[in-house]
Every structure is written in structure tokens, then in C-alpha cells.
Amino acid sequence: MVQKIGSQYKEILNQYMQRQSEQNLYVGQNFSRQLISENTSPEDVISMHKAAMQELYEDMPETVWHSFDFLIEMMINYGLALQERQSLLQRQEELRMEMDLAANVQETLLKTTLPTLDGLDIGLLSVPLRKMNGDYIYFISDKKGHAGIAVADVIGKGLPAALCMSMVKFGMDSMNDSMAFPREVLNTINRIVEKSVDDSMFVSMFYGRYEAETSILTYGSAGHEPAMLYRAETGEFEELTVKGLLLGVSPMATYEEKEVKLEKDDMVVMMTDGVTEGRTADGFIDREVINELILRKKGEPAQVIVQYVYDELVRMQNAELSDDFTLVIYKKV
């Protein structure tokens, strides 16, 4: 095999020595591709070159042959760098496959099914920027018309954020209380995150508790993007701002709670900063833009509105998101 390659090389080299044409150089370049695909190292190529030259031009001065030996010595580390690159590429591929698997596991783990609840029409969407999602939508409800809806965002992206979010999910799941008030939920999750997660990991969360009987939404926030409330009567949006530290900052953090009564066709819009911090060529996409998009579809079911806002924002940003994107809209019907 080596001999065959050697004689092929000699032939190609000889052609070029006879006539220094572009054609012959091109043949050489194609041959180098074959050598690379067969993992031929640079030092072997030079050795082959030297052997070919010795056969073609045997009466060259000794210094020329010595120079090739020197060049072979020089190339050993280049050859190693090439092999290392190949093994790193392979490892990268393995990591990629592992990430795909992990992303699947996470998707199953954090899957939120579109809830049904009397009196509320709910739409939701969560799209990770990379493979793993650092955003999370939590939903719980009971037959008596109590519901809890949370949107959470880990400060950070990718794998660490996703691992952190899995823990938040288990915290919420183990509370399993559809009647819990935002203050209790945020306090509990804050303690969990503070205790178990790396100091550099923080989570923001907006939590809303809804009671169908009274149509009252009680909400609290841990340093999260304020939710928006659309009032059907006035056609205006208002921000649902409420004080509270990010989860995981301090075990002493306390969370404020406010309430608002929802009227027919009012909408609550909960989101992560991936929605509001999008950029176009003209600058940041501000809330006005998002409100405008929602208004255009306000008569449609909540899921249609959510999908529309996402599609439009992606289109405005030339299909490039800058962060995980999560949007929940619920409409009082």
C-alpha cells in the first residue's frame, strides 16, 4: 500500500518536474486529499518526497538529502497535532451525541402539557436557543378551579442552566400545591436553589396563582421580567411589577405579593427575557412591539397568539434568537 502510494506520488511529482503547469499542481492537490483521508502524516509525505527525488535525481548534492531528513524531524510534531485534531473531532462528535441525548431527556423531563382550566384560555411556548433549555414553564391546577402558573429563567444558558432548571422543576413538583400562594412558592424554591446550586447560578421566576371562583390573580416575582396585563375594557397594557430578589441570592429573601381581578377577555402575558431582549438591525425589540403583536391577534385563541408572536419575533430577527424564548399567555374567557 505504502509502496503503491509512493510510486503514485513519484509519478505525479515527475509530471510536474517535466512541466510546471497548473494542471499538474491540481493533480498534486487532489492527491494530497487522498493522503489526508488515509491519515498519512506530513513526515511520511516528506519521506515519500525524498524517496521519489532520490529515484528521479540521484546525483543531487548530499546537502539536499540532509535537508529532507531535517524537514522530517521538523514535521513530527505537526503530524502529532494532526492526529490530536482528529481525535478531538471524534470526541466532539461524541459530546454532540451526548448532548442530543441529554436534550431529549430534558425535554421529556420538563415537558409542560397545555393545561385546560375552566374560565382560562392558555397558550404557551418555550424554545431553547441551543439544545438545552434554561427556561421552564410550570403549571398546576385542581378541580376546584385553583391554578398555579410559573415562568422561570436560569441566568445562564446551555447545560448548567438546564441542570439547574431540572432541580427547580423537582422543587415545584414536590410542593404539588395548586392553592399555594406566590410568596410560599418563591420562598421554598429560593431555599432549594440557594442551598443546592452553585453560587453563580440564579433563577428568576414569575408566579401567578389564579382562583376561578373569584377571578383573582395573585402574583409574585423573583427578579423576573414583569408580566403584562392586557385590559380588554381599556385596550391598554399594564405591567405587573412586584418586588423580590432572584432565587438563590439569599436565604433571607422575602417576596412581595399583589393581586388583580381579571375581567372577561383580559390577558396576562408571562415571558422570559429571551422575548424582550431580542434585537433587530434597528435596536432592541421593546415591549411596545410585543404588545402590538398581541393586539393584532387578540381575538384568537391564546395558543395562536403565542405562536404568532414567536413567529413574528423570529422573522424580525432574521431567524436568530439570542436567548431561550418562553412565552405564556392566558386569557379570561
Place this chain on the structure above:
Amino acid sequence: MSNQSSVEIQTEWDIVAARQLGRNVAKELGFGTVDQARITTAISELARNIYLYAGQGKIEIQRLTENGINGILIIAADNGPGIPDVRKVMEDGFSTSGGLGAGLPGVKRLMDDFKIETTLGEGTDIRATKWLR
């Protein structure tokens, strides 16, 4: 002809002596220019590690014959601090990213067999073989 010889590594110049010894043996055994260069690069790497991390040690070159095939064995031994995390130094990209050269994964690639034994506080013993094909 003795089939065992060694060089003490204490200064950077001893690395050259170890290379020379390895090259002579490799040449006598009939290794071609490219394999000679690979063997000496491996010796360089091992001797440099001794010089840089253990301070002093020894490079030993042995001729081997197994099932009628000749080979060369490089033994790099030192009584230095040992390697705390062998798996890490055997990882690609660990030593090269710091600009330290081919590193131990490089030595492993240059040779056919590679064995490492290291004990913290006692030293390191590396054996690398190349067979003549």
C-alpha cells in the same frame, strides 16, 4: 554489543544525549528515517518531562526481540513528585493547549505500546515500545 544503555537526565543537554542514544539504537535496529525521528521525538518528550518536572531521572534504551520481531524500548524513570492525575495528562489537548508540546498522548501515538506507572511522592516510570515492521 550491549542491548541496554542509559543516560542520566540532569541538564537540558542530557536530553540531546538521550536522543542520540535512541537514534543510534533505532538506526542499528534498521528503523527508517521517519521512525527514527518519531522515536527520538518520543525520547525528547519523555526526557524533557523528567528535566522539567522531576529535576532528574534516567532514560534507558533497550533492544527487544519478540516472536522474531525486533523493537526498541524506551524507559523513562524518575523519583520526582509523580503525576497527580494521570487520566488528565493522557487527555488530548491537556498539555498541548499549554504549549508544552506533544505531551504524553503524543508519545503514545509515536510509539506502539505505552505504559505508565506513577506514585505521588515516589516518582514515575514510563515504558514505550516501537516494533520494527
